[in-house]
Amino acid sequence: xxxxxxxxxxxxxxxxxxxxxxxxxxxxxxxxxxxxxxxxxxxxxxxxxxxxxxxxxxxxxxxxxxxxxxxxxxxxxxxxxxxxxxxxxxxxxxxxxxxxxxxxxxxxxxxxxxxxxxxxxxxxxxxxxxxxxxxxxxxxxxxxxxxxxxxxxxxxxxxxxxxxxxxxxxxxxxxxxxxxxxxxxxxxxxxxxxxxxxxxxxxxxxxxxxxxxxxxxxxxxxxxxxxxxxxxxxxxxxxxxxxxxxxxxxxxxxxxxxxxxxxxxxxxxxxxxxxxxxxxxxxxxxxxxxxx
Numbered sequence: 001x002x003x004x005x006x007x008x009x010x011x012x013x014x015x016x017x018x019x020x021x022x023x024x025x026x027x028x029x030x031x032x033x034x035x036x037x038x039x040x041x042x043x044x045x046x047x048x049x050x051x052x053x054x055x056x057x058x059x060x061x062x063x064x065x066x067x068x069x070x071x072x073x074x075x076x077x078x079x080x081x082x083x084x085x086x087x088x089x090x091x092x093x094x095x096x097x098x099x100x101x102x103x104x105x106x107x108x109x110x111x112x113x114x115x116x117x118x119x120x121x122x123x124x125x126x127x128x129x130x131x132x133x134x135x136x137x138x139x140x141x142x143x144x145x146x147x148x149x150x151x152x153x154x155x156x157x158x159x160x161x162x163x164x165x166x167x168x169x170x171x172x173x174x175x176x177x178x179x180x181x182x183x184x185x186x187x188x189x190x191x192x193x194x195x196x197x198x199x200x201x202x203x204x205x206x207x208x209x210x211x212x213x214x215x216x217x218x219x220x221x222x223x224x225x226x227x228x229x230x231x232x233x234x235x236x237x238x239x240x241x242x243x244x245x246x247x248x249x250x251x252x253x254x255x256x257x258x259x260x261x262x263x264x265x266x267x268x269x270x271x272x273x274x275x276x277x278x279x280x281x282x283x284x285x286x287x288x289x290x291x292x
Contacts, residue, residue: 021225023185024267027178028229032263033236038171039255045160046122047250050081052156054118054134054148062142067114070140074116079124079133086115113144125153179270186221186274190214190282197282211279218275219268226267230260 058067064087071085124133130153134146190197200210237256241248 020185020189021221021228024182024221024225024271025228025232027181028226028263028267029232031174031178031266032229032233032259034167034171034174035259035262036233036237036251036256038167039259040251041164041167043250043252043255045164048156048160049122049125050119052119052125052148052153054120054130054146055086056116056118056137056143057145057147058114059142059144060113062114064114066142067116070143071116074118074137079120079129081119081121083119084117086117088112088114126157127154179274182270183274183277186218186271187278190275190278194282197279201283207280207283210283211276214275214279215272218271222268222271223264225271226264229263229267233260233263 056070058070064085067085071083074080075083118137120130120133124130127150130148130150134148137143137146197210237248237260
């Protein structure tokens, strides 16, 4: 009979422990997933900004040498991410792809001007900075016009700023919720041992001695939960790499690795802090209060 009772108690303890680990792992997984998005939000933002084209078009009497000379000199500017020379022939081919083969038939000559496509660094893709850059480049000899989608620049900046704020608020709320959920899971697990804690307290055990086994268990529990979450996040990242490789190229691998490692540390930290708070609270209550 005693063996049967011990078996039942053991199964209940294992079930309780596994439930705690699974609950904590799932919470950490959600936090880690959002963390990966948050740390790569700027990288994604920069990617879109740095792919907005600023076209510098030259006068009809400008030569290839003039355009290439301009290209060689602007490439050294701090605000230039990359720049590309577009010949008349290439420009005509691009227009054919957009408008069809017949658009040149109404002209006796190729009307497409020489141009240089400039892609700015993300930090300079603001309305004020763009106007200053355009004003500077317009002063170059034989530059006729500089064109870019001003409305698109404003739209991207406004929307990305809103997304950043919303993402930050969600992350803070999720971190708070994760702490509450993990704290409740740990509290329920420790609360079942409140009479053991009280017995140790009555026989004169010091607070540090009573806390020690619970802290060790919390470290182990947090480590396992964090490792499980980190493994699931790694699998998720690999799936993204396989199915959406272009998006994966934008992400910062070092930051992803830091988030995954941070999930493990967060699991240990939250479990230890929650355990310490709960044990200290149980040590402070009287024996009568343990029944309520």
